[in-house]
Amino acid sequence: MKNEGETAQRPDNTAFTQQRLPAWQPILSAGIVIPGFLVIGLAFIGIGVGLFLTSQTIQVLEMDYTGVATDSSCFRCSMTSSQNCTCEITFSLDKLFTGPVFFYYGLSNYYQNFRKYGVSLDYYQLSGDTQYFTSPQSVCSPYSYDNQNRPIVPCGAIANSMFNDTFELYQIINGTKNLVPLDGKGIAWWTDYNIKYRNPSFVNGSLANAFAGTVKPINWPKPAYDLDSTDPNNNGFLNQDFLVWMRRAALPQFRKLYRRITEGNYAAGLPAGNYSMTVHYNYPVLTFDGRKKVVFSNVSWMGGRNDFLGIAYLVVGSLCVVMSIIMLIVYAKFKFSDDDA
Amino acid sequence: MLRRRLNRLCGGDERRVDSRTIYVGHRPCPDTEAFIPPKFCDNRIVSSKYTVWNFLPKNLFEQFRRIANFYFLIIFLVQVIVDTPTSPVTSGLPLFFVITVTAIKQGYEDWLRHKADNEVNKYPVTVLEDGRSVKKESEKIKVGDVVEVVEDETFPCDLILLQSSREDGTCFVTTASLDGESNHKTHYTVPDIERDLQVLTAAIECEQPQPDLYKFVGRMHIYKPEQEEAVRSLGPENLLLKGATLKNTKEIYGVAVYTGMETKMALNYQGKSQKRSAVEKSINAFLLVYLCILISKAVVCTTLKYVWQSKEGQDEPWYNEKTQKEKETNMYLKMFTDFLSFMVLFNFIIPVSMYVTVEMQKFLGSFFIKWDNDFFDPEIEEGALVNTSDLNEELGQVEYVFTDKTGTLTQNNMEFIECCIDGFQYRHRDAHGELDGFTVTDGPLNKLQEKAGREKEELFLRALCLCHTVQVKEETLSDQIDGIDGVLPKAEEERGFIASSPDEVALVKGAMEYGFTFLGLENKNMKIRNRQNDIEEYKLLHVLNFDPVRRRMSVIVQTKSGDTLLFCKGADSSIFPRVRPEEVDRIRLQVERNATDGYRTLCVAYKQLSAEEYALADTGLREARLALQDREEKLMAMYNQVETGMSLIGATAVEDRLQEEAAETMEALQGAGMKIWVLTGDKMETAKSTCYACRLFQRGTELLELTVRTLEDGRSKREDRLLELLRDYHRRAVQDAPPVKTGVVTRSWSANQEYGFIIDGATLSLVMNPPRDADASLYRGLFLQICQNCTAVLCCRMAPLQKAQIVKMVKNCKGSPITLSIGDGANDVSMILEAHVGIGIKGKEGRQAVRNSDYAIPKLKHLKKLLLAHGHLYYVRIAHLVQYFFYKNLCFILPQFLYQFFCGYSQQPLYDAAYLTMYNICFTSMPILAYSLLEQHIAIEILLDNATLYREIAKNAMLRWRPFLYWTVLGIFQGLLFFFGVRFLFSNPALQDNGQVFGNWSYGTIVFTVLVFTVTLKLALDTRHWTWINHFVIWGSLAFYVFFSFFWGGIIWPFLKQQRLYFVFANMLSSVSAWLVIIILILLSLLPEILLAVLRKPKGPHSRQKKPGQSNVGGIPSSQSSARPLLMRTFSDESNTVI
Secondary structure, X not given: OOXXXXXXXXXXXXXXXXXXXXXXXXXXXXXXXXXHHHHHXXXXXXXXXXXXXXXXXXXXXXXXXXXXXXXXXXXXXXXXXXXXXXXXXXXXXXXXXXXXXXXXXXXEXXXXXXXXXXXXXXXXXXXXXXXXXXXXXXXXXXXXXXOOOOEEOOXXXXXXXXXXXXXXXXXXXXXXXXXXXXXXXXXXXXXXXHHHOOOOOOEOOEXXXXXXXXXXXXXXXXXHHHOOOOOHHHOHHHOHHHHHHHOOOOOOOEEEEEEEEOOHHHOOEEOOEXXXXXXXXXXXXXXXXXXXXXXXXXXXXXXXXXXXXHHHHHHHHHHHHHHHHHHHHHHHHHHHHHHHO | OHHHHHHHHHXXXXXXXXXXXXXXXXXXXXXXXXXXXXXXXXXOOOOOOOOOOOHXXXXXXXXXXXXXXXXXXXXXXXXXXXXXXXXXXXXXXXXXXXXXXXHHHHXXXXXXXXXXXXXXXXXXXXXXXXXXXXXXXXXXXXXXXXXXXEOOOEOXXXXXXXXXXOOOOEEEEEEHHHHOEEEEEEEEOOOOOOXXXXXXXXXXXXXXXXXXXXXXXXXXXXXXXXXXXXXXEEOHHHEEOOOOEEEOOOEEEEEEEEOHHHOHHHHHOOOOXXXXXXXXXXXXXXXXXXXXXXXXXXXXXHHHHHHHHOOXXXXXXXXXXXXXXXXXXXXXXXXXXXXXXXXXXXXXXXXXXXXXXXXXXXXXXXXXXXHOHHHOEOOOOEOOEEOOOOOHHHHHOOOEEEEOOOOOOEEEEEEEEEEEEOOEEEEOOOOOOOEXXXXXXXXXXXXXXXXXXXXHXXXXXXXXXXXXXXXXXXXXXXXXXXXXXXXXXXXXXXXXEEOOOHHHHHHHHHHHHOOOEEEEEEOOEEEEEOOOOOEEEEEEEEEEEEEOOOOEEEEEEEOOOOOEEEEEEEOHHHHHHHEOHHHHHHHHHHHHHHHHOOOEEEEEEEEEEOHHHHHHHHHHHHHHHHOOOOHHHHHHHHHHHHOOOEEEEEEEEEEEEEOOOHHHHHHHHHHOOOEEEEEOOOOHHHHHHHHHHOOOOOOOOEEEEEOHHHHHOOOOOHHHHHHHHHHHHHHHHHHOOOOOOOOOOOOHHHOOOOEEEEEEHHHHHHHHOOOOHHHHHHHHHHHHHHHHOOOEEEEEOOOHHHHHHHHHHHHOOOOOOOEXXXXXXXXXXXHHHHOOEEEEEOOOOOOHHHHHOOEXXXXXXXXXXXXXXXXXXXXXXXXXXXXXXXXXHHHHHHHHXXXXXXXXXXXXXXXXXXXXXXXXXHHOHHHHHHHHHHOOOOOHHHHHHOHHHHHHHHHHHHHOHHHHHHHHHHHHHHHHHHXXXXXXXXXXXXXXXXXXXXXXXXXXXXXXXHHHHHHHHHHHHHOOOEOHHHHHHHHHHHHHHHXXXXXXXXXXXXXOOXXXXXXXXXXXXXXHHHHHHHHHHHHHHHHHHHHHHHHHHHHOOOOOOOOHHHHOOOHHHHHHHHOOOOOOOEOXXXXXXXX
């Protein structure tokens, strides 16, 4: 590079080398910004109003069933360490809960986003690679092998801690319990169910054989291939509840989709009336001061109920409008007098 | 570095000896007791740094010596060793990339060096061995070999010239590749050497190799059978340097004295010391701040983690049990690894890529200077030259300009104006009417005859013809030499002159106009054609060379009739004391008047030497030349002894024109708030008039003089008077003047009283080194304060080293202002090297200044654009680049930091590893690079028109703590916004209309999307100059991000252990809420920016519509100064370049 300048050559006379490329030189002038702000502000207020109203129309019913309070029906279950404890929660709706109704369970003070917890899974197992069934990856530790040194499939903390409370919802009509059908399909991401997670290929025509030589995760009541006895397509790693659980929540307080109410008499929603929910209380949360709840909600185009967005749009929108007005005043005062001078 | 290698190569034992003995042709000499062939290193040149074997370790070692690289290496190692949140790839990949690119670049450069070395080392040369010519490879030459070199070949090593094919025992060389001077230099054979080199038995004693190209001392003992040994002195004129080229001589023989790495060329092959720009220092300061932020973040997180964990059940909930190993780990060790993990998690806040981008910006940016057509000078067919790209932005920060006068402010294009013989004035050109009542009537011949006695005239003209070192350019050569001094107009008798100083040529040509033509030097005979067209011959006996201390030169010649004459010419101050006082008075008046007119004046004297006197002088000079020790001092003493008792014949005046647009340039620089100091070796009067002509001093400028003259007219002692004056000036210039506001555009400077300060070398050394040490700081402080309040300072009668001293003093004073030195000659090199930015002018005094400069431009006028346009733009660009880089990484990492509060301080990364890695490399790097290369926030024309705009960025304005704080606050604001905006959205993670919920990677991806868009759009907001490239990279980057995210999340990548991002991005886009939150967060983040841009605009520099008053800021002084009487046209006599 040193001697190039001495080759006595005239530099290229191009627009680029002479820094004379044609250029657009936008200036954020008041003439653009003030109407711009006004337009954006009004648009935002519009969106905000829409969002807020939409959010208001979404019905939400939340019920904590941890059983901390002694008078709550699940208090008994929360105290015992025994499995198969059942408690019942009743509630009533005074108007139609518009369908489709989404049935969520929620946990709080539950850190699915712990780093160690988050990496504690073996994707190769979950994509059906049986090689990894016998030797899970080390990240799964301490949930790789049981105490007899048998490999756990699916290994890892996430799988092991899968939420295992189950719920049955009844409508009480004239004192009789009417089971509300819950739809467990379509609660996990389509891509998770269809592409990302794969069951191992059947061995001798059964999924269970593919899991031979492995044990279920310690906390699971049933092995992976037998998660849903009613639907053979909802077993193994392709169990929807499992997939929902495997998608880690972002924050320590979260909800996950449990079921949808889309069938039968309840396709249009839950009619007003009394309901009772049977909770099979299995999942301990009190040791880490966690809480469990169930949430019924319907959704709109913006998803579940969330007032934040609407309010944010309203605030920012009005901020823009106020700004444009202030700027207009400032400019009327200073700029115009400037022109005179 | 080289020295060390040298010592290793050449053995340590001879280091202690300060001379070496060389046996010509390896023939033992009769005298020496025992012939021990001395060991010298071979003639191999090794400029390469690496070999194939040591390249990897050595290069890596050197790269990791850089603090930044080392830091990233440490982070990488921590990631490899400790179980950290992000995979080592995230920091390893960028580091690997940077290291590889650098290694490839350095490897390539070294390969080129290897190739060049090989070319030189394998070059075939002819060596005389036992009477035969043997072809050898250049690297096989040993010290003592007799080497044959033919015309146009370069010398393979440093040779002592033994024999030349030219009859007069001379040869011509050009040293273009050594110091860039392309004129022919004459070198001489050692006298009295027999023609047959085969029988020559001689030993050369010479000093050990040293890097000074112009110094050499040695002695040659010549042994002849049946004769006493003869001793001849050897000087630089006998030494042919490796790298120089033989010209105009068929062939020469020389004996190798220094070979290989000991040649002067190799010793001079050393990198210049690295200059660091102020911006780099700011970067380092900011880095420190960010390092503190990083560490405090890690500390906060670690502490909170353990506080939080102390609560029951939090540390190890049943769903996340620890492994056996973790349970057993020591608590403090765990804390430490946690700390390291947090460091790793947040380390992206200090990005590797910033260094790469900054370096790329500088490297690529420097091309725009090189490419600039405005810097192209058709005369020398060259444009600007960039020797270092590290200082581009420093050009926008200059506060003090130190300029040389001759060749820089003036053209160094000498023209003989007039002479004064015996007190009578002779005007050469029919130029500017009458002076002193002498009207110009006829041609010079007639006029001359009317004046002083004919004899005196002719003596004077002969003196001009003889007393010089000019060579006549031979016709045959004219097409071979392309770069000779453009001094010579072609016409004049088809004769060109070559000399190292243009003054000499001007004088010889002046004499030619009066009828005395110098025909050339042959065989030590100088030929002159006189007015009668007769050829006169003079035998040249001695040349008493010019040097800047003596400020004169002499020749001793012998006429045909046998008279020995000494002619001497030099600066008046060095001639007057050596001639008879009564002659001085007649001429002094003329000399002083000429000097005030701005001409370079020289006095000419002569004396006739009697035979005894000459004999004495002759032996004295010869002895001094032979001396091995203190030769310089001895020669000097001898010169002084010879040059006494002369009689003054006359004086000459040579004009040196001002450079094109010198005044406009100086005015613009002053308008830009720069203080201009003229440092010159010239006389005060000459320099002062140049300053007036350049409008450095205006009519209204009050001059504060601090020279020998002002010191001596008082009655008191010089020191007291000095202090008194200093105090007086200080009171006037500093205390009474209103405080100067810096940085702000103050136009008041034109209204206030302006001061100019003049000091000369002698007084300066008194100020710098007062007799009492205690006063030193007082004097200096006063002096500096005065100077800082003056618009222009003139330092005259400066020695080169004093120039550097001044620069250093200003450089180190309070506030450490950025200094710039500009000069064209060897005498400016020291100040060019000393200043923050050194600028060389591709002038006539060789190429040394250019070689040592950071930037070289063909003309002074180019300085204006270089500083006001290029410097300004580069500063703005890089300052923005640096601030933006820190900002974008702050708002990149802040959400990740905040996320720790929501994930139990478990070092869970918020973003996917791919995003962490690519953020700085791919998603956000190109727009800022394009911005930092192309941005013109103010058009170049406007920058050139309004010099005051330069003041807006003075004192590192864009990288001070305030703007840094602004950017940091902006980064924090946006980071908070990104994180909490999405946090509130995720209070209900069911964001899709199918009721499904989003997980943590969706959270991170939304934040990251907002982040990438915001920082890119923020840059788009800052961009004032949208070329298609900006459009391409800004929109391209965003498109690339979207495309990449789809792609990255669209495929199950077999090499990934977890498909975390699988369809996360696509799912995000299917959610209306995600879209809405992204839009509102981007807008909200940019809102303050837009507001500020609008509110700031009315008074900002961006108002393109020039108001008539504003555009004329630069013009106010010009209207003032044009009213000033045209004092003089041109000037000088910078004595250290004369002759």
